[in-house]
Amino acid sequence: MKSPVIKTAGRALTPFILLYGAYVTLFGVVSPGGGFPGGVIMASGVILVMVTHDSSEIKALVENIEWFDTIGAFAFLLVGLCGIVLGGAYLTNLWQGSPVMLVILDVVVALKVFAGTVVLFVYFFKQEVKSCSTD
Amino acid sequence: MDLSKALTLLALLMIGVLLINGLELDHEDRVDSPLHEFYMENYDEAGSINLVENILLNYRAYDTFGEVMVLYITVAGILILGEKKEGGS
Numbered sequence: 755m756k757s758p759v760i761k762t763a764g765r766a767l768t769p770f771i772l773l774y775g776a777y778v779t780l781f782g783v784v785s786p787g788g789g790f791p792g793g794v795i796m797a798s799g800v801i802l803v804m805v806t807h808d809s810s811e812i813k814a815l816v817e818n819i820e821w822f823d824t825i826g827a828f829a830f831l832l833v834g835l836c837g838i839v840l841g842g843a844y845l846t847n848l849w850q851g852s853p854v855m856l857v858i859l860d861v862v863v864a865l866k867v868f869a870g871t872v873v874l875f876v877y878f879f880k881q882e883v884k885s886c887s888t889d
Numbered sequence: 890m891d892l893s894k895a896l897t898l899l900a901l902l903m904i905g906v907l908l909i910n911g912l913e914l915d916h917e918d919r920v921d922s923p924l925h926e927f928y929m930e931n932y933d934e935a936g937s938i939n940l941v942e943n944i945l946l947n948y949r950a951y952d953t954f955g956e957v958m959v960l961y962i963t964v965a966g967i968l969i970l971g972e973k974k975e976g977g978s
Contacts, residue, residue, distance in 0.1 A: 783937035827961040845950040853936040859946045
């Protein structure tokens, strides 16, 4: 059992970390940032909840996260194929001169990086918990 | 000293040699590339005022797609190996 102080601190910080990750993702077109750092920051928020809570409490949180990994990866592919259909070449900028395409790709990359990082952490964290409990 | 430690030491030594070689490379000739001028002048066309974002998601979006797929395959590979290990034990 984790101490209530740690649990409360983790729960209180996580929304702000997620908000900052979303900000870095969505404002990547006008300021330093983008999909990769934004996704990793959002994943760090979820990971904070996971390390500050018991493993039974976080099970529902990360149950279907692998799906988002796959969805993110293939949504990038689909956006690229839309470029073939509508613009003539793979990953064509469909809105020339406007950042819409970049924001879409940013969000897709952020979703994929977020889910991938969380999946990797869940996997290794599970192993850690298991090896601790058997010792 | 066992074999794995010797191999680690050898790998570190090789990385060090490569890093020193990389630092000594002469990058002077790349600074005046016309591509730099193009990126600086045509950011309107690409869509964003963040030049890194332009290159990452517009001019070199295909590379970003490869990056995303590398991460996806890494996650998939680790999960597959993990499943096998759990079933065998």
